[in-house]
Amino acid sequence: MYLSGIGTATPEARYTKAECLVAFQASDWYARLDSRAHLIARTVLQRDNGIEARRLAVDTLAEVFHIDPNTLAQRFVTHAPTLAADAARRALAQAGLQPGDIDAVVVSTCTGYLCPGLSGYVVESLGLRGDVQAFDLVGQGCAAALPNLRLGYALLASNTCDHVLSVCVEVSSAAMYLDNDPGVLISACLFGDGAGAAVLSRHATPSRRRIEWVDSSSLTIPAQRQALKFEQRDGMLRNILSREVPALAAQYAQQVLATVLGRAGLNTDDISAWILHAGGRDVLLAVERGLKLKATDLRYSAAMLREYGNLSSAFVYFVLEAALADDAPGGWWWLSSFGAGFSCHGALLKVDE
Template identity: 30%
Template sequence: MVAVDRSFGHDGIPIPLVAAVGTAVAGHAYSQNDVLDLFGISDPKVRSLFGKSGIRRRFLTLPSGGPDGRLAEESQGDLLRKHRRIVVDMGVRAVGVCLARACLRPVDIGYLVCVTTTGFLTPGLSALLVREMDLAPDVQRLDVVGMGCNAAMNGLAAARAWCVANPGRVAVLVCAEACSAAYVFDSTMRTAVVNSLFGDGAAAVALTAPVVGAAVPDSAGRGRGGGLAPYLLSAASQVITSAVDAMRYDWDDAQGRFSFFLDRQIPYVIGAHVEAVVDRLLSGVGVRRSAVRHWLVHAGGRKVIDAVRVNLRLSRHDMRHTVAVLRDYGNLSSGSVLFSYERLVEEGSARAGDYGVLMAMGPGSTIETALIQWRWG
């Protein structure tokens, strides 16, 4: 019997795989009560909102206290400078962990995709990481800005396509979000909802497409020998144009800074559309929903997580990594789904043949999905 190489499609096109993942956080860990007390928030409705978030702690980079013990005020310029400092630092550390797990060096990166929404940079984060990490000066780069919490999936699609065109070479996706550089504190419930959710974090993932006859690393990054790894089979997305303004940045004239808005209807919008996009993702490769063993969903908030779970008829066990990331880090924007994937890798429960769905939701409003399968290289 002739062995079948599962790392190539029926058309002979290589199927990219995830070689390793790495994460990093910034600042200090704060409980929800810590944040409320530091900002002097006494409104019982706001305090109740924070308490019901499902978040135990978040990592935030907050300003130092003033003479009265209250946190110092930060201008929009202060926030932009903080964003640059934090995302570069977290990005370097997340990429470093990722490369070490895959037994790779910075110069091995042939394509660098950087995602961030919490601040604007020119030059982009990719150029700053090239300098900080001594990457090859001719590395190909892409900066994805403004796509929000679903942007990891869009960056993953770009990296996947590059790997197919460049088998044997390495692409790295970096999601770095300094959410504490994008906040407004006032007396409105609008800002309270946003401020109750987000944390600072970065995640990096290395992809490569196999070359005929070459061994690949496993999903834990144990060397360049053969191993078990998740292969990226397909992707599907849906832009819900009827809710295009449900998640957005607005300029707040009174505060002199950008202010993020989250519509209270978001969980219901996501819940109403999630089945269709997941079924389209799976039907394209002939996989039934019941065959999916691993669900790695963006930790967008307690109500969003519940909406996905209920509408897809998933168990609480299916959502354990998503819930745990929300509990321990809050909503990390684009990096959240990769934090959930890292939890699965650390758990070590994936087996050959298992299917997994990665899912993230964000502005647009958009649902982005990808299907992976663990295979021997």
């Protein structure tokens, strides 16, 4: 399998941490939460937490604090299809393909629910063929990009498809919930909205930098399910984020990496570019230490986190796009995501110079 095109999309509105803090203090929610919650919000939004700004699908930050099931559901149905289609168009354009060339589309999300699913909206918006194979994956959280890509790999390997469109889209502002729980508050300060897409092809495109999917592996640890997940409360999604997440991410990222590198006869020093999900600054630092990397090794993940926040499943498409735009050295690249489950996934890519 080859990744022949990458595309990303975000809402136009960019909001800094400072702006978010001012909006929170001006909202009705500020008075509804306790003094400890105020301290947590100020700490996260005033100190360097690795995030400077986020893109959110709202015209004003005051809208973020309209937290009720109908408002959030409408935000998702309004913006998720548009973001998904915009990212997909850019991936198609980079691949030099037309909508009619796509044989299957796989769409992942965890921040909203539609039936019929988002894949149908992407089919409609892009004008994909009526006989395109369409799949919707839900409930995999921040880790979803790699399972999405692995399904694309299986479809191509089945010889029923030449080109598969992979899309991850998250409207995190449609999964907003506030209360006095520290994990809930930190989540509200970390996540942004966006979509990423990739065109997956059976054969490489000679005129473009070749990105070949070589091998992959996954871990799912149900015993750690409570550490990171969504739950339903008051008809809305409420994010559970525990203190154990950075350590878990580092532990399982190391295991997945060791498995794949062992099969390939490689070691960490052979990796020339690291395309990692960054759940937050503390997660990124824990992964850096766990994999025995230099801070510069994770520069693309850190740069995307600073500018966009945690984009959940879409994040790794942004990191991959940044590495390609920077002409990162070719050779072996490592692509990895982790999230709800607790789950962790990794893939070894071979990239031309």
